[in-house]
Amino acid sequence: MKQKLLALLLVLAVLWGLTGCHGAQKTEAFAVPESFDTARQYEITFWAKNDTNITQVNIYKQAIEDFQALYPNITVNLRLYTDYGKIYNDVITNIATGTTPNVCITYPDHIATYMTGENTVVPLDGLFAHEKYGLGGSEVLFDGPTQDEIIPQFLSECVLNGQHYAIPYMRSTEACYVNKTFVEKLGYTLPETLTWDFVWEVSQAAMEKDENGNYLVNGQKVLIPFIYKSTDNMMIQMLRQQNAGYASQNGEIQIFNDTTKEILLDVRNGAATGAFNTFKSIGYPANFLNAGQCIFAVDSTAGATWMGSDAPLVDIAEENLVQFETAVMTVPQYNTDNPQMISQGPSLCVFNKEDPQEVLASWLFAQYMITNDVQIAYSQTEGYVPVTSKAQNTPQYQDYLSRGGEDNDFYYDIKLQATGLLLDNVDNTFVTPVFNGSASLRDAAGQMIEDVRKATRRGETVDDAYMQKLFSDVTSLYRLDQVGGSGGLTGKASLGALPTASKVLLWSLAGIWMLMGVYAAATFVRRKKEKNQNTY
Amino acid sequence: MKKILAILLALCMMMAFAACGANTDETTEATTTAPTVDATFGLEDTLPPDASTLADEVEVMTYEEYAAAELEAAVVVEAYVQATQSWWEDKITVYAQDADGAYFIYEMACSEEDAAKLTAGTKIRVTGYKGEWAGEVEIMDATFEFVDGADTFVAEALDVTDLLGTDDLIKHQNKLVSFKGLTIKKIEYKNGEPGDDIYVTVAKGEDEYSFCVERYLTDPDTDVYKAVGELKEGDVVDITGFLYWYEGVNTHITAVAAAE
Known part of the structure; x- marks a missing residue:
């Protein structure tokens, strides 16, 4: 009996070991919750890049303040960078320890690397289309753009492997x-x-x-x-x-x-x-x-x-x-x-977490960053272009474009010419x-x-x-x-095929289980025979 | 039979763990969760193709010879480490000096182990190329070796207050220097809040100058970072630092105190 128990324990240990090897830090794929639980408090982190420009920093801060006023149960902690490369390196480091930010400014090139961690970055297509919390969703507490209102060229740049893993934030050339x-x-x-x-x-x-x-x-x-x-x-x-x-x-x-x-x-x-x-x-x-x-x-x-x-x-x-x-x-x-x-410029990606509600809170914040007020204000700090037609077509933005050269600050002619250069050359x-x-x-x-x-x-x-x-x-x-x-980035099942050695081992285990089964059956039959013989 | 089964199972378990530890070619990224593969791409970008051979071709220069060398020229100097910025991806930026002059050695190839040995006073032989970035003369694409059995040298700060605003100040570029009685005009965090560099505007008389607390030299946990962060417009201070240049004097502050 002891030997059987030992064998069983060993088999369980092997299976546990294999399980541990394949996805010890795995986070389950994100599934959009039925509803956003506003009774809970969420604390999310946003890693943002600015061009060593304090006005941009202040726009981030204002956006967070405005968002928090709409969603008092979500606290957004801002971490500032002036270099995309530093964000990239920090994210890489934090993927390994499971401490990625919730939302970060990024380049699609970088997301491709982030995605080597399983379920690390949230695919956004399901969120885009979500009736309640998607782009233009019925339960979203702000006037965000619909998917059709994001400039298609810019949105397509966020597609990796047939899915959107980011939303554009600003574009430049x-x-x-x-x-x-x-x-x-x-x-x-x-x-x-x-x-x-x-x-x-x-x-x-x-x-x-x-x-x-x-x-x-x-x-x-x-x-x-x-x-x-x-x-x-x-x-x-x-x-x-x-x-x-x-x-x-x-x-x-x-x-x-x-x-x-x-x-x-x-x-x-x-x-x-x-x-x-x-x-x-x-x-x-x-x-x-x-x-x-x-x-x-x-x-x-x-x-x-x-x-x-x-x-x-x-x-x-x-x-x-x-x-x-x-x-x-x-x-x-x-x-x-x-x-x-x-075409260049920052995009926003959302990182996956154990708690889908936290991810949903992160998505709502990311979505808020492409609302008109944020888009227009940030784009005006430099020769950036808003990523939505909703923002580009506002009278406010059109007025801004028409006033190049009125001063050497907000309406600085060179900045507005640079903006116009991209607007004229999107194609x-x-x-x-x-x-x-x-x-x-x-x-x-x-x-x-x-x-x-x-x-x-x-x-x-x-x-x-x-x-x-x-x-x-x-x-x-x-x-x-x-x-x-x-x-490269294939987007197939994230763990892919098992290595040959593992396949051999699993087949060996299966074989051993069969042998054990045969042995147990043979023992059972033999003992039954012996019992029958003793009875007679 | 039972013993054989138990042994087989134990062997299987050992092999299974071994297999998990060693990725085979056919698995690549598929079997890991942490993005270890791409994270290292580009991190070996530390050595120019031919820097390591320069030491054989160029003799050790005096500071005077170094100062006279053309930009892009191969240079070899011996100097004493005064301070370093944070080690990063097998590179380290060094403030070095000797009795005659000072050197800013930008992103010198260096292992983390050796970086720990680059303490103030340590003599090193540096091989690289002379460059200039936004007015800062530096040694770039450099390698180094420790000079065995060498003496040590830690520079005293040279008071260059009277040279501020003159053409002579740049002659002391990269040295440890001090300025007395400067008035603080503005303290500005690079990112608007503590964490990154601090831009410090100081005045001497009517003229203003931009200094900097470089976070990779003196991070936010250092006394000087905290002290500078607490300065207010109108404070009169003595400042010590390395005479760095960015489109003009841009001292990297290492110490600050109320003016004596």
């Missing part, structure tokens, strides 16, 4: 802020649409110096005609504009191609003369632009308030500001008939495929430009052999040989 005065001083006329050839040519032409070592165009010792803030975006857009490979939708890495090499050779040529540089190497493009030390400054439309002689936000000493005419243009293009520019924007590892690929894309620029300035030979080594180094550095393809 990149713009090229041009010192038009210097361009014309150099004898050029700005084209209607900026091209790469034009930017490279003017940049090289600007490098001419006088006998004292001052640049002719600005009379200063310092001039970097072309500065790019995000080299990730630079590479991604250059590839897209030429229909060259970057990554497939299922995560196949395609970036190591001949077009990439040609782009990097252009970077080399620009770096060799000092005509091209990057934020990572020298600092913010806006500071050089405003000091008359840059002609083409590419940065987000969400950085527009820092651009231009009369910019409301300035980091350099007033005596270093130079007066010039600023043109706000789309990023340089290869094909002006088919302009392509990246020309694109996003890159999202998969587990796409964030690494994005980093790698920018790193190649940074490396080529550095290598050129440091006297290395940047040729085909260099490119081959660079491709290899970057692949290794960012582990690009381990991402994408079948290892």
Whole structure:
């Protein structure tokens, strides 16, 4: 009897062990509750990013205050960041410990990584459509947008694997802020649409110096005609504009191609003369632009308030500001008939929790962030665009758009031009495929430009052999040989197939149970026979 | 038979646990709940391809030679650690100094174990490239080694109050310095509340300057972070810090006290 008990305990231990291995920290998939329990108190955390802009911080705080007034049983704790990467790293750390925020500002690339934890991020389609608590739902206590009122292009960027895992919060793109005065001083006329050839040519032409070592165009010792803030975006857009490979939708890495090499050779040529540089190497493009030390400054439309002689936000000493005419243009293009520019900007995702009511509270707050008041107020802090037609079409927002240049603060002309640039080009924007590892690929894309620029300035030979080594180094550095393809975000059953070893073990266990059954039956029959024999 | 069954079951259990511990190729992300796979992507981005070979090609420079070197030039210097910012993803930013000058070594490749040994006074040999970011001259893409058997050196703060607003101040860039009798004009948290950097606007006479409490150097738990947070407009203070530059002087404050 003891031996049977021991065997049984062992089997249970094995089964328990296997169960523990597969999903020790698993949270059940979220199911929308029948109703929101307003008798309970909820405390949720919101990790938000701002552009080192106190007005944006205050808008978050106001939104929370207003939301809490509507839902007194929900307390929202705000944690502020100024860097998407920091949010990403903190979320990763907290997934492992089960302490993710409830709602956070994010990029879809990052969500793809978050989703490697099972049921970590809440799929939102069920919530979108929920009659009571969905977008425009009957029980929602504020006038939020319906799903149809979210700009479809922006909403589609939040789809991973056929489901929405985020809602857009703000959208921006990149713009090229041009010192038009210097361009014309150099004898050029700005084209209607900026091209790469034009930017490279003017940049090289600007490098001419006088006998004292001052640049002719600005009379200063310092001039970097072309500065790019995000080299990730630079590479991604250059590839897209030429229909060259970057990554497939299922995560196949395609970036190591001949077009990439040609782009990097252009970077080399620009770096060799000092005509091209990057934020990572020298600092913010806006500071050089405003000091008359840059002609083409590419940065987000969400950085527009820092651009231009009369910019409301300035980091350099007033005596270093130079007066010039600023043109706000789309990023340089290869094909002006088919302009392509990246769509970027924050989205909101909701993290899953043990308590569905807490998740529902989180969803209500996330939804509140796309109501008109929040959307319009936040978008006006920079060259952002509200993500809903409901907000864009309000008389309040239309009035705002029409008043560019009335002052150099709220109606700052450059900011409103940057906003208009995106509004006019929504159909020309694109996003890159999202998969587990796409964030690494994005980093790698920018790193190649940074490396080529550095290598050129440091006297290395940047040729085909260099490119081959660079491709290899970057692949290794960012582990690009381990991402994408079948290892990408598939969205199949989150645990996937069991490993062969586990299958063998389970079959072994089944076999052992059968053997035990046979043994028990044989024993039973034998004892019964013995009993019968004894009886007779 | 019973014994055999018990042994088989025990073996199965051991094998089962072993199988769970070692992911096979065919399982990849499917068998784990924590996102360990992608979390490490990009974290090895610490070394430029050729930095480690520079030490063989470039001789150790004096501070004067370093100061004279062109931007982007390969540099090798020996200096004494004065302070460090938080270690992060196998990188650490170091404030270093010797008797002749000071160095800001940005995101130097460093293991967590070695980071713990970078205490004030420790002598290190740094190999990297000279760069300039928003006016701050720094060594970037750097590697380092400890100088065995070296002496130690902890800098005394140099009083540069009289140099504020002059072209000579930048000659002391990155040194530990002090300013006497500055008037607080504004205290502003980067995020509007404690937790991140504190922007400190100070005045000497009519001129104002931007200083900073850099949270990765002195985090919110430090005395200086708390003390600066409590300053009010009009307070007159003595400030000690590293003479960092961001589009002009932007001292990273390490100590503050009411003016003597």
